[in-house]
Every structure is written in structure tokens, then in C-alpha cells.
Amino acid sequence: MTRLRLAPVFLGSLARRRLATLFSFFAIVLGVALGMAVQAVHEAALREFDRGLRALAGxxxxxxxxxxxxxxxxxxxxxxxxxxxxxxxxxxxxxxxxxxxxxxxxxxxxxxxxxxxxxxxxxxxxxxxxxxxxxxxxxxxxxxxxxxxxxxxxxxxxxxxxxxxxxxxxxxxxxxxxxxxxxxxxxxxxxxxxxxxxxxxxxxxxxxxxxxxxxxxxxxxxxxxxxxxxxxxxxxxPAASAEQAGNLSRAYRVNLTMLAAIALLTGGFLVFSAQALSVVRRRTEFAFLRALGLARRTLFTWLLAEGALIGLAGGVVGVILGHALAWGALALLGGDLGAGYFSGLQPSLQFQPLVSAVYVGLGLLAGIAGAWLPAREAATVSPAQALKAGDETTLLGGRGHPLLGCGLLATSLAACAIPPLDGLPLGGYLAVACLLAGSVLLLPLLAAGIARLLPARGPVPARLAAARLGAAGGSPARRGTGACRGRGGWGADQCRASGGDGDYGRLLPRLGRPMAAPAIAGRSLSAGRPDTKQRVSRRSPAGANFERTRR
Amino acid sequence: MLEIEGLSRRFNGRCVLHDISLHLHAGEYIAIVGESGVGKSTLLNLIAGLDRPDGGRLALDGAAYAQLDEDALTRLRRDKLGFVFQAFHVLPHLSVRQNVALPLWLQGLHGAAADLPAQQLLEAVGLGERAASWPRELSGGELQRVAIARALVHKPRLLLADEPTGNLDPANGAKVLALLAERVRQVGAIGILVTHSPAAAATADRVLHLTSSGLQA
Known part of the structure; x- marks a missing residue:
């Protein structure tokens, strides 16, 4: 009951970030619905086929x-x-x-x-x-x-x-x-x-x-x-005939199920992405709650519950949509979705509670899996550290995992050479999985490279975004954070002055505005870490030199 | 009673706090002033149990922090500490009353047991009629009064305020400081106000200066 009383604290934030929540929700709905539809159509077709066989075999x-x-x-x-x-x-x-x-x-x-x-x-x-x-x-x-x-x-x-x-x-x-x-x-x-x-x-x-x-x-x-x-x-x-029919349609069924699995995986990744961004944005809020006496475990559990709620809702709606899709597919395309394996059959859709529950469970699992890492990160961060202004900068370093990404792309190429196993292109599936994962891991480096190639002109917000993209690494899920927030206390977020001068140093040449440079330096000095000597020395394109030192 | 003896804290080999000692009794309201970077917030984090010292002893009502594991420290903060921060930290998706009731929720209280004290504290800080409002409808000064009500709703033994007027204009800041001093004295808690503003510090009973050589009266 104590824990449930905290529901508005956490679940209320889902409503606050509606768009991200909706994206995650729809991705899970799509994955579950596709999987459910394929399963329901195929079950209906095989059931009808089997019934026909039994009648024919007598x-x-x-x-x-x-x-x-x-x-x-x-x-x-x-x-x-x-x-x-x-x-x-x-x-x-x-x-x-x-x-x-x-x-x-x-x-x-x-x-x-x-x-x-x-x-x-x-x-x-x-x-x-x-x-x-x-x-x-x-x-x-x-x-x-x-x-x-x-x-x-x-x-x-x-x-x-x-x-x-x-x-x-x-x-x-x-x-x-x-x-x-x-x-x-x-x-x-x-x-x-x-x-x-x-x-x-x-x-x-x-x-x-x-x-x-x-x-x-x-x-x-x-x-x-x-x-x-x-x-x-x-x-x-006679029973072997039904099995043969199942085998006949296995390729299309497995392929469509893999497609659904990829959609579900995408849903899980979107939940991860949305939760990771949310955790970065709510880092100070969590630190404050921890200071008030919220246990680490409770914070972790509630952040998982946020993902679970999206997954559960996506699973339930996905199963309903999946049945609707299956009904439409059976009516329009037949039990083999037009592949021709079960022509002549008119299978009827039947609600299967157990299979539906499994698909709702898969949606739930995708939501929880997506929320796991961000929840763990939020629960393990030190509240004292997170309460410091600009602490989120520590989350945004690095360049992702380019070596691992390249390795996965190489594995993807190698997997293409694996011959089918029992008639199934398992190597192909592995190649697709490695290609997806490798591309995601290489995205930060790729985005930073592209951002550096962009010309340093145009409106200030666009240049800020490009500079942010080029300067900040971090995980693919978080790349957008800096660019979107413009962290560093530009106006709205007066409590978020960045802790380091490094990012501003990298931003300055791209901004190319002589008047902006001293202002940035001043902000950095006033909000920077007190225990380190801070030095800002940059030459703006206009030629204005400045240098300030503070102990 | 809050006991601080020989407290020290280092970051990356640099000593931020060294040999800090302080004894405070219930009802005492002090201000700690000092320049930026001298370690005020670090000291506050140590007193709050959010950070561990490298040396020295900290105890609240006889409970030595060093002997408490993380869960016990969390319970200590939940039951005995109240916080007021510069940035308010009022949760935007909770109503004003819910925000004030938050510490009571964390203690396992709900329904009237949480709502009634929250409403009473809101009345006390002059926001009784705004209980059902959303934080976005309140001004900065009002938000800080909500934060003060929240810090006191569970009758803490120790109230820690870190630059509570840093985001307020002077007029609102003065009102908030007066309210804070009044409420702390009324509930008989130990109050520690950390600020770099001499004017803010003047609202406390006693002012201590934190410098690189330690805490001085």
C-alpha cells in the first residue's frame, strides 16, 4: 500500500511526456499485434486444415x-x-x-x-x-x-x-x-x-x-x-499430413514472426530510449526523492513499473489489434495470407486465451526490458552527485561502442554465409540482428561525424543543435538529449549550468559569435566545479581573444 | 541533538572539509555562510547522510551515521530530516497538497493521515486555498513556501536549507526566510541554513563562517 501510494509520483510523469510514451506504446502495440495476427491466422488455418484432413481420412x-x-x-x-x-x-x-x-x-x-x-x-x-x-x-x-x-x-x-x-x-x-x-x-x-x-x-x-x-x-x-x-x-x-502442412507453411510463419519480433524489439528499444532520456531529465528529481527517503530499491521498482505499464498497455491493445488484423487477413487473404498453402479453406478465427496471454506477456516483457538499464542507472547514482547542477553531463560522455559496432557488422556479413538449418535461414536472422545492433552502436560516432561536416551557419538554435551533436557522444538513446535541451543554462533552466568548460570550448568555434564567447565563459565559471582551476581561452572567428582564470 | 566531530572530506586528493566540529540542540537555528566552493553543500550532504565523510563522526539523536547502512540512512532521512533546496524541487505532476504530503507517503501514511497534516502546513504557510492547485499555477515565492511546508510536514528533527532564496527576488526571499525561521522554531527542530548571503544568514539565531581553515563563529 505504501508503495502504491507513490504511483502518482512516477506514473504521473508518463502523462507529462506523452509523445515519448505514445511512441513506445505504439511500437509495442505494433510488435505484439503483428505477432498475434500471424499466430492467430496460422492457428486458424492449421486447425481448419487438420479438421479437413480428419474428415477426409475418416x-x-x-x-x-x-x-x-x-x-x-x-x-x-x-x-x-x-x-x-x-x-x-x-x-x-x-x-x-x-x-x-x-x-x-x-x-x-x-x-x-x-x-x-x-x-x-x-x-x-x-x-x-x-x-x-x-x-x-x-x-x-x-x-x-x-x-x-x-x-x-x-x-x-x-x-x-x-x-x-x-x-x-x-x-x-x-x-x-x-x-x-x-x-x-x-x-x-x-x-x-x-x-x-x-x-x-x-x-x-x-x-x-x-x-x-x-x-x-x-x-x-x-x-x-x-x-x-x-x-x-x-x-x-493420417496425422503426419497435418504435420506436413505445418512444415509447409513454417517458412512464411517463421519469417512473419521474426518480423513481429523485430517490431517488438524496436518497441523495447523505444521504451529504453524514452526511459533513458526521462531518467536523464529527471535525474535531479530522483536525487531529491532519494534525499527525502525514497529507498533505492523502491525507485528501481517504480521505474520498472513505468516501463511495465507501457508494455502491458501495449500488449493488451496489441492483442486486440492482432485479432482484428487476423480477422481482416483471413477475410481478405485466407489462412496462408495469400501464399497458396491452404487454398480452398475458410478458417474461422478463435480467441485463444493462453496464446493471447503469452503475447500480452511479451509486450510486458519488452516494456520491462526496455526500462531495466535506465532504472538501474537511476537507482545507483549518488543523490549528492545528482543534486549538483549540471551533473547530467557525466551521462553524456564517450563515443558509444564503435569497436563493438564494427565487430557486429562484420559478424552480420559472416552470418550471411551460414547455410539454412532444418530449412530455416537462422544465419539470415542472426545477420539482421547483428546489423541492427551494430548500426545502433555506431550511430553516435556516425552522427558526430556528420554533425562536424555541417556548415557553421544558419540560425543559432540549429548551430547549437549541430554543435551539441558533434560534441556529445554517449549512448544512441541519449544523443538527442543535449541537442534538444541545450543544456548549459541557456535561459530557461537556470539551475543547469554545465559543470565543465570542455563542451563550451567545443561549442564556441561552431557558434562563431564574438559576443557569445565571454558570456559562455562567465556562466561556466560561475557554475563550474569549485575545486578545479578553470581556464577558458578561445579565439572566436571574429578574432576576439579572452582569458579568465579562477581558483 | 546533532553531533559533528572532526569531520573531513576529500575529493580527488584535495581536502574540501577539514576537522569540522559542531554540536546543535533541538530548537537551534543556525546559518552557515561562506564563499562559493568552500564546501557548504558538501557539509550539508554529509549532515544529510547523502555522502560519507573520510574522517570524523556524525550522529543525530545518538545514532552514529558510520554505523548505519544505506537503508538505515535512507530511513533516517525519511523520518528525521527535512530539506529545502534552492531549486524548489516541487514535482510538476502532483498537486500542491500532494507535494506537501510526499514525505508522509514515503513513511507509509495515506488518505486523511497524509492529507490533513499537509493541509494544516499549507494553511500555516499561507497557501491553504492553493492546496488543489498545480505547481505551474504558483509563483516562485509560493513554490518555495510549498517546499518549506513539505520539509516540515513530517515533523523532522533536523531541517537543512540550501540557499532557499537563491531563485527568489529580495522581497519574496525575505518573506520565505522569515517563514522558515518561524516554522523551524515552532516545531522545535534543529535548523541549518546554508547561504552565501549575509542578509539571509541574519535571520538565523547564530551565524557560522565556513572557510578553508574550518568552521568559525
Whole structure:
């Protein structure tokens, strides 16, 4: 309760620096939303794909699958006669296209042997419409569409439909539906012989579903049957197909997740940047609070809480936005975001509390991680030192870490040569990470170099900013501080006269204003450290020499 | 009682304070004057427990600073010390009353237990009607009066004021100094005013001069 009472002291400052807080917040929202959207879309697509597979596989214990072009139908005869096999159901699966006036739609067409299908996968049995012939399922020109396919194509039993596979285009009559097909699965079935004949697939099959004899272990049967099959034709347990689908889409999923991770990392860095700047600006305030009796640990905890609040809010909003993005992406692009892996599926979005909680947690983590270093720095600084005017100058020295930055860029180049691991370009991801980190570390040096090249003319504020940029090093997150604040007590901040003459010495030649020089020297002397001999001796471009010494 | 005996402090090999001794009793209000750089703020930091001396002894009400770890020193400042600084240090995102109640919040008090004393102190410094205002709505003199109320709200045993009128015009400065002296005497605390202004120092009961050779009356 004691600690909570201090909430206005710390969280109130977030409202004071709205813009920085909003930037950090939106960066985390973006990272979480992208990650959540990719995850939600993919989960929905895989769930739907898996459901479809289970429906298609029915009671099959094993499935025989072949290359994309299918395999010889003689294999069906070979397997159907084996003692391990009780039933065998041949299937020819094609992706057919349909278009009339609107955009092109795709449809999964299954060629079936209706008698075998009834014994192995009864849920896929077609049902003729009341107006259709009872033997329509055996007719060459009849096709059965699932309800989802009828809705998507705007067709109903009795209508004609033109379908195309490859260069073959054929007209069929819709004879009924597939009652057992999932509500949102776009599926069409017709007699296997008709499919082979119409689409140039005579003698070809794409799958055989096998039901084993009672008591036969699938593993044993699989080994025995695999031995008699030609190369390229495989026997799988139905669950493996879902795994294959997951693997198929893994590359796009991993790439998009990495993109989301980079956005989240950026969010964390922005939190770090905003908190680091805030800590510099509030350094005296923290020192004062410490003087009043605020414990070091409490200060650290509250500064982490500031980052955590941004992260938590960003995580919650990101998850909501992620679901909205996922909904939009599923509606517009489908479950594979247009990649074509799950065409024909109409996955529906489902809220997953656990996954959502994980993504909120990731946002929270990014906020806390970003606030960690600034909080630690604020908590460890000596209050006596920080209460001194101009003490923040001690935070702004140095040139960053150019050697480490160059090393990371070199590592980035080397990482490009790492071959993919298990199909994933891990070297590429490492290269991107090193490139980002190296560039950030080199930024202070680069900015200082560019600032020195800028001409020393133009309005005084611009010259001050350029001089500040060129003179001050420090971490990338803090580079803007000096330039923005114009530290050194120029007017508004009367308590912030800089402690050293070094920066002013570096500023003077850039300012190039004869009248400004003595004024700066005077300020430095009045606010400088009392225990050191201070000497300012600079020659302004106008030629005015001055020298003051004080002990 | 504040006991300072043989206090010394060095920075980078240079002796800033050397053999400073001082004994102060409750209700005593003294001013320490000296030129810039002579070590006034350093002495104040040592007395506040914000810095550690290189030699000598410091004790408040019998508690020797040297025997206190950082947490204990923090508690000592929270419970027994009050501060008034030149730069006010009034937090802009807290109302005037919240700013005054801050030391009580740090002591774990909340609600009426913190608001009531804060309001009373604000009344005492003539800002009772500005309790709900924001610091940006107050003048410099008013802000320093808020700082004085805040320094006294938790009834400290020792009040340290570092150039409290440095940012004020002479008229406001005189009012603030008079108020500070009056309130310190009223609560019976030990008061130490650090200043380089003889006029400011004159408001204290006793004036001590800090020079490179030590503290002299």
C-alpha cells in the first residue's frame, strides 16, 4: 500500500511526456499485434486444415500418398489384395479453378469410388438432391458441392458449373451436396473415373486410404506395405499430413514472426530510449526523492513499473489489434495470407486465451526490458552527485561502442554465409540482428561525424543543435538529449549550468559569435566545479581573444 | 541533538572539509555562510547522510551515521530530516497538497493521515486555498513556501536549507526566510541554513563562517 501510494509520483510523469510514451506504446502495440495476427491466422488455418484432413481420412488407418503428379492406379490393386488391408479407398485429388464474372476461386475436387468410400470415409459420401437421379453419384457429368462451396460459388443443385484443371475445362451439373463435409470447407466430389477421364488423369491416383484388418498394428503394416511400393510413393499415418502442412507453411510463419519480433524489439528499444532520456531529465528529481527517503530499491521498482505499464498497455491493445488484423487477413487473404498453402479453406478465427496471454506477456516483457538499464542507472547514482547542477553531463560522455559496432557488422556479413538449418535461414536472422545492433552502436560516432561536416551557419538554435551533436557522444538513446535541451543554462533552466568548460570550448568555434564567447565563459565559471582551476581561452572567428582564470 | 566531530572530506586528493566540529540542540537555528566552493553543500550532504565523510563522526539523536547502512540512512532521512533546496524541487505532476504530503507517503501514511497534516502546513504557510492547485499555477515565492511546508510536514528533527532564496527576488526571499525561521522554531527542530548571503544568514539565531581553515563563529 505504501508503495502504491507513490504511483502518482512516477506514473504521473508518463502523462507529462506523452509523445515519448505514445511512441513506445505504439511500437509495442505494433510488435505484439503483428505477432498475434500471424499466430492467430496460422492457428486458424492449421486447425481448419487438420479438421479437413480428419474428415477426409475418416476411419483410415494409413494413407498412401505420392508425388504431385500422382501414382499409378495399379498400386491400388496391389494393396487391396494384401492380407494386412481390410479396405482400400482410391482417391484422385485435384485443385480446380472456377471463375465467371468475379475473381477466380479454387476448389478441392475429390474423385471417389463411392462404394469403397462408404466403408472407409463415410462422411464424404455425396447426397443427391431430391430433383437429381438416384445414381447421379456414378454419372460422369454430375458433381457434388459442399454447402460452403455452393455458397462461395453462388451455385445450387441443378445448376451447371464450369471447372478448370490445368488446360482442361469441363462443364458439370451440380447433383447435390456433401452433408458430412465441414461447414466451411469448400469441397467437391465426383466419381473417380469421371475425374480421370475429364482432366487427363487416366490411370492415375493421388491417394489411397487403407483400413487395416482387425488387430493389425499400423506400424507393422506400414513397414510391410512400404516395402512393396515403388520409389516416391509413401505410406503415412493420417496425422503426419497435418504435420506436413505445418512444415509447409513454417517458412512464411517463421519469417512473419521474426518480423513481429523485430517490431517488438524496436518497441523495447523505444521504451529504453524514452526511459533513458526521462531518467536523464529527471535525474535531479530522483536525487531529491532519494534525499527525502525514497529507498533505492523502491525507485528501481517504480521505474520498472513505468516501463511495465507501457508494455502491458501495449500488449493488451496489441492483442486486440492482432485479432482484428487476423480477422481482416483471413477475410481478405485466407489462412496462408495469400501464399497458396491452404487454398480452398475458410478458417474461422478463435480467441485463444493462453496464446493471447503469452503475447500480452511479451509486450510486458519488452516494456520491462526496455526500462531495466535506465532504472538501474537511476537507482545507483549518488543523490549528492545528482543534486549538483549540471551533473547530467557525466551521462553524456564517450563515443558509444564503435569497436563493438564494427565487430557486429562484420559478424552480420559472416552470418550471411551460414547455410539454412532444418530449412530455416537462422544465419539470415542472426545477420539482421547483428546489423541492427551494430548500426545502433555506431550511430553516435556516425552522427558526430556528420554533425562536424555541417556548415557553421544558419540560425543559432540549429548551430547549437549541430554543435551539441558533434560534441556529445554517449549512448544512441541519449544523443538527442543535449541537442534538444541545450543544456548549459541557456535561459530557461537556470539551475543547469554545465559543470565543465570542455563542451563550451567545443561549442564556441561552431557558434562563431564574438559576443557569445565571454558570456559562455562567465556562466561556466560561475557554475563550474569549485575545486578545479578553470581556464577558458578561445579565439572566436571574429578574432576576439579572452582569458579568465579562477581558483 | 546533532553531533559533528572532526569531520573531513576529500575529493580527488584535495581536502574540501577539514576537522569540522559542531554540536546543535533541538530548537537551534543556525546559518552557515561562506564563499562559493568552500564546501557548504558538501557539509550539508554529509549532515544529510547523502555522502560519507573520510574522517570524523556524525550522529543525530545518538545514532552514529558510520554505523548505519544505506537503508538505515535512507530511513533516517525519511523520518528525521527535512530539506529545502534552492531549486524548489516541487514535482510538476502532483498537486500542491500532494507535494506537501510526499514525505508522509514515503513513511507509509495515506488518505486523511497524509492529507490533513499537509493541509494544516499549507494553511500555516499561507497557501491553504492553493492546496488543489498545480505547481505551474504558483509563483516562485509560493513554490518555495510549498517546499518549506513539505520539509516540515513530517515533523523532522533536523531541517537543512540550501540557499532557499537563491531563485527568489529580495522581497519574496525575505518573506520565505522569515517563514522558515518561524516554522523551524515552532516545531522545535534543529535548523541549518546554508547561504552565501549575509542578509539571509541574519535571520538565523547564530551565524557560522565556513572557510578553508574550518568552521568559525
Amino acid at each position: 476411419e483410415a488407418d494409413l494413407q498412401v500418398v505420392g508425388p504431385r503428379g500422382g501414382f499409378d492406379e495399379k498400386i491400388y490393386a496391389l494393396l487391396a489384395g494384401r492380407p494386412e488391408v481390410a479396405e482400400a479407398s482410391p482417391l484422385l485429388e485435384l485443385e480446380v479453378r472456377w471463375s465467371e464474372s468475379g475473381p477466380e476461386e479454387t476448389l478441392q475436387l475429390l474423385g471417389i469410388d463411392i462404394f469403397a468410400l462408404a466403408r472407409v470415409t463415410p462422411v464424404l459420401l455425396p447426397k443427391p438432391a431430391s430433383t437429381a437421379d438416384r445414381l447421379a453419384s456414378l454419372a460422369e457429368e454430375s458433381i457434388f458441392l459442399s454447402r460452403a462451396a455452393q455458397t462461395a460459388l453462388g451455385r445450387q443443385p441443378g445448376d451447371d458449373i464450369d471447372l478448370q484443371a490445368g488446360t482442361q475445362r469441363r462443364r458439370f451439373k451440380i447433383a447435390g451436396d456433401i452433408p458430412g463435409a465441414a461447414d466451411n470447407r469448400r469441397l467437391a466430389v465426383m466419381d473417380i473415373a469421371a475425374v480421370q477421364a475429364h482432366f487427363g488423369k487416366l490411370g492415375r491416383l493421388s491417394r489411397i486410404d487403407l483400413k487395416l484388418v482387425e488387430g493389425m498394428a499400423p506400424g507393422t503394416a506400414r513397414s510391410a506395405l512400404q516395402a512393396i511400393l515403388p520409389a516416391g510413393v509413401l505410406i503415412e499415418v
